[in-house]
Amino acid sequence: MPTFSFSAQSGQPLYKQLYDYLKNEIKSGNLKSGERLSSKRMLAAHLKISLSTVETAYEQLRAEGYIRSVVKSGYFVCALDDVLELPPVQPAAPLREGTEDDVHAHYNYDFKTNTVDTAFFPFATWVRLTKQIMHDENRLLLEPAHPQGDYPLRESIARYLHAYRGVRCQPEQIIIGAGTEFLIGLIIQMLGRDRVYAVENPGYPKTFRIFQGAGARVRLVGLDGDGIRPDALLLSGADCVYITPSHHFPLGVIMPVNRRMQLLNWANAGENRFIIEDDYDSEFRFGGRPIPALQGLDMNDRVIYLSNFSKSIAPSIRISYMVLPPSLLAVYRRELLFYASSVSRFEQYTLCRFLSDGHFERHLNRMRGIYRARKDKLVLELKKEPLGSHVEIIGENTGLHLLLRVTNGMDEQTLVSRAKSAGVRVYGLSGYYLQAQPDMPESTVVLGYSNFDPAQLEEAVSLLNKVWFS
């Protein structure tokens, strides 16, 4: 019968001390497989503790599989024949993670494209709406959302898309998800990974990696001045193409209507061909009306429209959405409806009010003005000498970045490294080419300017002027 002293100092309840003692006896082999434990009653009397203390300890050992109970016979030690004999492995080094900040620490100015200036976001309004919905919708917010996202939000998005992007859709066709990556994952499951997907080259390296990571076959298709080349697309053998027609990333091409129709005709000509239209930053066009989405021209259910609020609200608002043509909606409902909604319901409701109360429109109008002024300021600075005589500016009328072709004789790499030496980060265009192309523009860098104020733009370009012409 086990004998050991309870410790009042350990701070552990008695049953836990008994449990630990017996567990160690079993693990060390002092109590052997098949051995019968003292009856609960006898052990309690022996140790001068309550029966329920012993019962709790035995029950825990039983639940974890160290002992088993046999009706009317008592408790027996289980076989632990597979005791692990491996030494504890400690991670060799602390698992310190590099943050974005670490990487960018030595740059004073970073012309990155995946950012927006959140300083102008009506944060107080957002907070007020969040408080309102927490008050009004209350516990409804804790129940699971519809897998496609809350219907009122989808209604608001459908209205916005119709009015501002010329997208034809019903709220039933919209699927809301936590990020474009997640939605592309669903698209690949709907369409199948046995297809061939084409992506633009140059383009988003991320998109290419998502398709590849999902195990789909991916082909790179080049562009001409009007966007992705239909002849090259046809040759690629792809039956699904991912494009950014409103504002090509990163070249800035706005696809003209004729090219759009060529692509739609390509889609209509084949069996089951689809176009994935990523309308990622079309809200920011500086002059005239917005360019309507390609989806609005599609009369034959060939276009999957994809967009998000990362650029128009804030990168931390992880709400993307897609509009499925009815034929694919049927596939989604049949096969993928089991995927729970990936977006917080609190945020869905807040965004819904932000849209329906007109705050989104006002915010976009305001940001359009702010970004236009920055773009104008950047272009003004870029036209100052000596850079002004050695620069071609491309794609500045839409979106939040532009291209700079510099004809001072330096190659792209030199431009980037010289800029770096002055604490300015610019991005070589070649980095967006997943495969070198013969017509790849030389000595070209990409500048995202959304996070710069006018004084910073002046200073940053003046630094470029110094290191590129010294």
Added chain:
Amino acid sequence: MPTFSFSAQSGQPLYKQLYDYLKNEIKSGNLKSGERLSSKRMLAAHLKISLSTVETAYEQLRAEGYIRSVVKSGYFVCALDDVLELPPVQPAAPLREGTEDDVHAHYNYDFKTNTVDTAFFPFATWVRLTKQIMHDENRLLLEPAHPQGDYPLRESIARYLHAYRGVRCQPEQIIIGAGTEFLIGLIIQMLGRDRVYAVENPGYPKTFRIFQGAGARVRLVGLDGDGIRPDALLLSGADCVYITPSHHFPLGVIMPVNRRMQLLNWANAGENRFIIEDDYDSEFRFGGRPIPALQGLDMNDRVIYLSNFSKSIAPSIRISYMVLPPSLLAVYRRELLFYASSVSRFEQYTLCRFLSDGHFERHLNRMRGIYRARKDKLVLELKKEPLGSHVEIIGENTGLHLLLRVTNGMDEQTLVSRAKSAGVRVYGLSGYYLQAQPDMPESTVVLGYSNFDPAQLEEAVSLLNKVWFS
């Protein structure tokens, strides 16, 4: 030169009316490809409108690709050789979507397993914390989160896992994502879809579909009284296995320590074998201490630990997380860090405070008491005659559901349909078998009881008593 009347009634700006007119002329072929448009100045004079109105209309047409400008020559109509001639396709029927509510409308009582009682959630506290973080963290909340999730939240989760689940990990090993489905998708990308994955049969049909949907090979492996069978696992040829050892879904088996060690030895014996441990509802154990996670026994980096807050907080809180062994963390960082965090930063910060201020622990303690009382009440009701003499209750000590084997001579389908006729939804166990097994328990149903109050339990079981014994 175009001649048309501006309409003051249309409410459209002049430039828009001119733009629409010219666009239609081009689309209809009245203005032909290559034709030169009137100069801006002449047209403005002719129509008696300002030059800038014409400029805006021309610029929009140019941006959309209907016309092009040639330096010093003017504007020319573009070729629209690919005009789409398809008739507009309208969706044949309105795309009405069935909601969960529709499907369940005719049940008065639904013993579903994927729900929790949110009525006891400290909503006011959650609201208060959300307001606090919106105030304290302010605009930081708008910046993108770390791809793995905010570090303070990961610290809180690591502390909780160590104290309550016996999981050994550093915050650097944790990856937070919007739902288990999303995280399993990342796991498959890390491990590769050329592997063979084993899942429990019976088990979560959803998990099986996620693996299959990702294009991985999946094998079903049966269970005995201790959980998944190591011999069958070995025979399956799988090198990665998904299990629910703390509380098997749906059988309720708690895997004993010996079986856990057998599985770890299986993992250690092969090259690159992994165990995915889904600890989905281990918070709710009614008696004794919690069963520590399998991960805590693993000394050789073979276990990926997976859990979420759907059951412990609310299904709408889409925050799941996984703990990667260091070797896989390196793969994640190298290949998948480009996936942006899929969880709202507002909610990450709120949850972090909810954990670190002790609210989570208090909430769990409270819910454990509430659910234990419900479980006791349900068992009490089930033991009433006539059911009491014809029932075996399985797996009631952990988690939020139990199994009921009914020996009144009815088969499972009859039990389910009789219950339905009384407005009670119960779930046949066979529905969780992805493939029939010879040892499949007969006449067994699954009852999730988390969303029932005591009076409802009494009423629902009394209805079952009526229809199962009449």
